[in-house]
Amino acid sequence: MSTNLATLPAVSNPKAHKGMLRTIFGSMLRDPKSATGLTIFVIFILMAALAPLLAPYNPDAATFAQTQAPSAAHWLGTTAMGQDVFSQFLFGARTTLMVGIGAGLLSTILALLVGLTAGYRRGWLDSILNTISNVFLVMPGLALLIVIESLVKNASPLTNGLIIGLTGWAWGARVFRAQTMSLSNRDFIVAAKLSGASDIRIMITEIAPNMMSIIAANVMYASLGAILAESGLAFLGLENVQQISWGTMLYWASQGSATLTGAWWWFVPPGLGIALVGLSLVLMNFAIDQITNPRLRVEKRRKNRANTKPSRA
Amino acid sequence: MHYIVNRLIFFVLSLWAAVTINFALPRLMPGNPALAMFAKFQGQMQPQALKALELQFGFNNQPWYIQYFTYLRELVTGHWGLSFTYYPTPVTTVIHNSLPWTLGLVGVATVLSVFLGTALGIFISWRRGGFWDNILPPVTMFFQAVPYFWMALVLLFVFGFKLSWFPMAHGYGEGMPAGWNRPFLSSMLYHAVLPGITIFLGSFSGWMIGMRNNMIYTLGEDYVVFAEAKGVSPQRLMIMYAARNAILPQVTSFAIAIGNVVSGSILTEVVFSYPGIGNQLNTAVLNEDYPLIQAAFLIIAIAVLVANLVVDLLYTRLDPRVRTEGATA
Numbered sequence: 001m002s003t004n005l006a007t008l009p010a011v012s013n014p015k016a017h018k019g020m021l022r023t024i025f026g027s028m029l030r031d032p033k034s035a036t037g038l039t040i041f042v043i044f045i046l047m048a049a050l051a052p053l054l055a056p057y058n059p060d061a062a063t064f065a066q067t068q069a070p071s072a073a074h075w076l077g078t079t080a081m082g083q084d085v086f087s088q089f090l091f092g093a094r095t096t097l098m099v100g101i102g103a104g105l106l107s108t109i110l111a112l113l114v115g116l117t118a119g120y121r122r123g124w125l126d127s128i129l130n131t132i133s134n135v136f137l138v139m140p141g142l143a144l145l146i147v148i149e150s151l152v153k154n155a156s157p158l159t160n161g162l163i164i165g166l167t168g169w170a171w172g173a174r175v176f177r178a179q180t181m182s183l184s185n186r187d188f189i190v191a192a193k194l195s196g197a198s199d200i201r202i203m204i205t206e207i208a209p210n211m212m213s214i215i216a217a218n219v220m221y222a223s224l225g226a227i228l229a230e231s232g233l234a235f236l237g238l239e240n241v242q243q244i245s246w247g248t249m250l251y252w253a254s255q256g257s258a259t260l261t262g263a264w265w266w267f268v269p270p271g272l273g274i275a276l277v278g279l280s281l282v283l284m285n286f287a288i289d290q291i292t293n294p295r296l297r298v299e300k301r302r303k304n305r306a307n308t309k310p311s312r313a
Numbered sequence: 314m315h316y317i318v319n320r321l322i323f324f325v326l327s328l329w330a331a332v333t334i335n336f337a338l339p340r341l342m343p344g345n346p347a348l349a350m351f352a353k354f355q356g357q358m359q360p361q362a363l364k365a366l367e368l369q370f371g372f373n374n375q376p377w378y379i380q381y382f383t384y385l386r387e388l389v390t391g392h393w394g395l396s397f398t399y400y401p402t403p404v405t406t407v408i409h410n411s412l413p414w415t416l417g418l419v420g421v422a423t424v425l426s427v428f429l430g431t432a433l434g435i436f437i438s439w440r441r442g443g444f445w446d447n448i449l450p451p452v453t454m455f456f457q458a459v460p461y462f463w464m465a466l467v468l469l470f471v472f473g474f475k476l477s478w479f480p481m482a483h484g485y486g487e488g489m490p491a492g493w494n495r496p497f498l499s500s501m502l503y504h505a506v507l508p509g510i511t512i513f514l515g516s517f518s519g520w521m522i523g524m525r526n527n528m529i530y531t532l533g534e535d536y537v538v539f540a541e542a543k544g545v546s547p548q549r550l551m552i553m554y555a556a557r558n559a560i561l562p563q564v565t566s567f568a569i570a571i572g573n574v575v576s577g578s579i580l581t582e583v584v585f586s587y588p589g590i591g592n593q594l595n596t597a598v599l600n601e602d603y604p605l606i607q608a609a610f611l612i613i614a615i616a617v618l619v620a621n622l623v624v625d626l627l628y629t630r631l632d633p634r635v636r637t638e639g640a641t642a
Contacts, residue, residue, distance in 0.1 A: 033451065134323065135330045138568050138621050142576030143594065143613045144334070150598045150606050151342045171569055228460050232580050235462050236595055250463065254584075259470045259481075267470075271463030278458025283451075293526065 024216055028287040037283025044277050048093040055087040059244050070265050077265035080256035088244050089269045095245035097277065099161040099230045104223025106165030108172055111218060115176025116203045120184055130177065136170035141225075142232060149238040157230070160239050164226045172218040179211045213291045220281040220288075231274055246270035316635050320625040324618055331614035335607045336384050339370050340377070350397070350601045362395050369394050369604060394604035398596055404608040407593060412612060414484055415589035418505055419578045422512035423571070430517045431563060434524025435556050441529065450525070453518035461577035465511045465584035472507060479507045482586040508578075508585045516574045523566060527559035534558075561632055567624045575617055 028034040047054065056075075057064075061083065068078040076085035118129035148163055149155055155163070183189060184207065192202050208215070233239055234247025241248050253259075253267035351366055358366075368383050375383075387393070396404045437446040456464070473481035485491070486500040531537060532555050540554050579591030586592060590609055597605035629636045 131323075131326065135327045138327050138572065138618055139331065139334075140572050140575045140613050140617045142579055143610050146579070146594060146598060147335075147338060147606055147610045150601070150603075151338060224458065229576075231460055232462060232576070235460075235580065236583065236598070238598070250466070254466070259466055259474055262474070264470060267463070267466050271460060271466065274463065275455060275459040279455050282454045282458055289526070293530065 021212060021216075023291065024213055024288060027291060028284055031287045031290070033283050034285075034287035037280040037286070040276055040280035041284065044093060044097065044273070044280070047090055048097045051090040051094050055084075055090045057084040057087045059083065059087040059091040067261060067263050067266075076269050077263070079252065079266055080258070080261070080263065081252070085249075085266055085269060088249055089246075089273065091244045092246045092249050092270060093273060095157050095243060096227060096231060096247065096274065099157045099164075099245070100227030100277075101223045103161040103165035103168065103226035103230070104219050104221075106162070107168040107222045107226070108215065108219045110165070110169035111172025111176055111222075112208065112215065114169065114173040116180050116207060118173070119177040119180025120199065120203055120207065122181075126177075129173070133170045133173040133177075136167070137174065141167065142229060145229060145233060146236065146238065149233055154240045155233075155238065156240050157234075157243055157245060160230050160233060161226070164229050168222060168225055168229070172222060175214055175218065176211065179214055180207055183207050183210055213288050217285055217288045217292065220285050224278050224281045227274060227277060231270075246273050316629060317626065320622060324622045327618050328615065331611060331618070332385070332388065335611055336381060339603065340380075350603060357400075358395075359401070362401065365392060365394050366604070369607070393608050396597070396605045397602040398600045398605060404605045407605060408590065408608050408612050411588055411590045411593045412616075414587060415578060415582065415591060416616070418508055418582075418587065418589060419512060419574060421505075422509045422578075423516065423574055426513045426517040427520055430520025431524045431560065434521040435528055435551065435559075437521070438525045438528035438532065439551055446525075450518075450522055453521055456514045457518040459515070460580070461511055461515045462580035462584050464514060465508065465581045468507050468511055469584060480504050484588040504585075504587075508581050508587050511581045511584075512574060512578055515577045516570065519566075519570055519573075520563065523563055524556075524559060527562050528555055531555045531559040561628075564624060564628050564631060568621050571617055571620050571624075575613060579613075 028038050062079075062081045064074065064078045064082045064084060066078060066082045067080050068074055070077045074084050074086065076089060078084055079088070114129050114133060118126040118133075144167060145163060148167075149160075152159060152163070180203075189202060189206055192206050197206075230239070231245070231247035231250065234241075234245055235250045235254065237251050239245065239248060241251055247270075249270040250267055253263070253270075256263075256266070258264070258266040351363075351370065365387070368380075368387055391405060393404045393408075395401050396407050399407055433445075433449065437443070437449055440446055469481055472478045480486075480503065484501060484504050485497060486504075489497055489500055491497060537550065537554050540550055545554065575591075578589070579594060581587070582589045582591035583595045590612060594606065594609035594613070596602070597609060
């Protein structure tokens with residue numbers, strides 16, 4: 001399968017990679033969609049970080065009236081066990097975000113290792129690594145995770161994050177490989193080679209910084225995937241259900257038949273949290289997409305013409 | 314031909330990988346959890362069934378390569394073991410009964426979302442910056458970020474519980490005799506609406522945005538500009554020139570997309586207690602029914618691999634460069 005090499009970015013000034021991260025942030029703030037995404041993301045990070053200060057109650061304390069609708073005392077009501085949903089939501093954000101972003105980073109690092117090596121070294125090593133990535137890519141991810149979890153009893157969120165990170169690197173590896181292949185014939189790489197730089201040095205200091213934008217995009221997509229995978233596993237009860245995360249909240253809501261007792265305040269917030277964090281990642285990625293694929297940024301050339309009716313019959 | 318042979322080799326290789334994962338995982342886990350379950354069932358099972366379990370999970374002390382070949386032999390000859398949940402039903406029977414439900418549900422929802430998503434992607438890229446191009450991507454992106462099982466819960470709550478428009482669980486009316494008759498089929502369709510919508514909404518956005526971005530790229534190509542300059546009609550330009558080429562990268566992203574859909578459908582089936590393979594996998598995990606877990610994983614993997622193979626072969630029809638081996642780019 002040919003990866004769409006054609007859509008890969010043209011690196012205009014290879015030596016300007018110091019400013020790449022700044023470019024990413026700059027264009028995120030300039031693009032309204034991405035700026036919205038960044039704002040939502042920062043709000044959730046703050047909520048998770050400050051959970052112990054913000055939460056009105058102990059999230060584990062089952063001491064309140066059961067299945068209460070939202071009120072002044074309980075902003076998001078209480079569970080069927082009499083826990084405060086809002087406090088659980090805040091603490092759940094911690095686990096879910098930490099596992100999601102941690103697993104996203106882990107799988108991106110693995111993807112970089114595989115992708116850079118395969119794309120730069122080529123030859124038999126490339127064939128082997130590329131085949132392994134392709135096999136991992138077609139394996140149904142969640143089914144594989146469920147099988148692994150069925151053998152690991154009562155996985156902690158940390159274990160889950162590790163398992164998700166270790167199995168989720170294939171797509172990134174493929175993208176990085178294609179990009180490395182296109183970069184490794186550029187003049188500045190050849191120059192680095194001639195100046196006697198080692199392969200590892202070239203990969204780390206010359207190639208990787210020049211694909212910062214796709215690395216950032218991959219971190220976001222991998223984190224989104226990891227958040228969805230972790231919450232899905234937790235929802236099925238495959239994560240230690242005593243640990244509070246958005247996924248385990250949904251597990252308990254489902255066990256407590258929240259949909260049949262009309263307790264929407266119990267299952268809506270965690271899912272909405274996942275969706276909003278996911279949306280923020282997708283929105284931030286808009287700006288990065290426009291860096292990697294400059295044509296998405298070009299003038300709206302077709303709009304005017306599509307509106308003017310052609311004179312031909 | 315070279316391309317087709319390559320795809321077939323890859324298919325066999327991934328199939329082998331799935332089988333080997335099944336073989337290796339329980340054996341690699343510290344203390345082989347399948348062993349505990351094995352001990353539990355020892356008194357209740359026929360000696361023959363116990364023997365089969367031994368072969369499947371490697372409780373005898375034979376070297377691993379002997380175990381591996383025995384495992385492969387049993388797999389190929391259709392001896393996939395007995396399910397504990399439905400003891401003494403063979404897992405192959407359980408799979409046989411649940412697979413059509415999943416294939417029907419996921420198949421129809423996927424075909425719809427691919428076609429509608431691609432068509433809308435073409436439309437909004439053509440009217441780039443127009444009303445729909447500004448509205449549809451962010452809205453559908455929200456649905457893409459929503460976890461399938463949560464969307465399922467919400468749909469179930471709103472349309473099943475609150476409004477009672479659709480049934481809240483199962484694949485067909487309770488106590489209905491299964492058969493190819495009108496009442497059963499309509500009950501089946503009726504029960505499939507909410508799970509189907511869940512899967513459709515979850516996967517639709519990816520196709521639309523993907524196609525939109527490919528179209529925008531293609532519309533900037535010189536040959537499109539030239540075609541427009543020489544007076545090709547807009548419809549022809551849109552479909553035959555731009556979309557025809559923009560659709561190719563969509564095909565290559567099918568692999569990852571179908572994997573996501575299948576993952577989503579597992580969770581969706583659990584929420585709706587739909588009688589498909591995903592729900593069966595979940596039941597098996599709850600009951601520590603390892604033979605059924607293995608079989609369900611293998612079948613899901615095979616289904617995804619076959620879908621990929623079919624799409625890869627379709628690709629030869631879509632991209633003449635592959636067919637004529639002129640592919641150099």
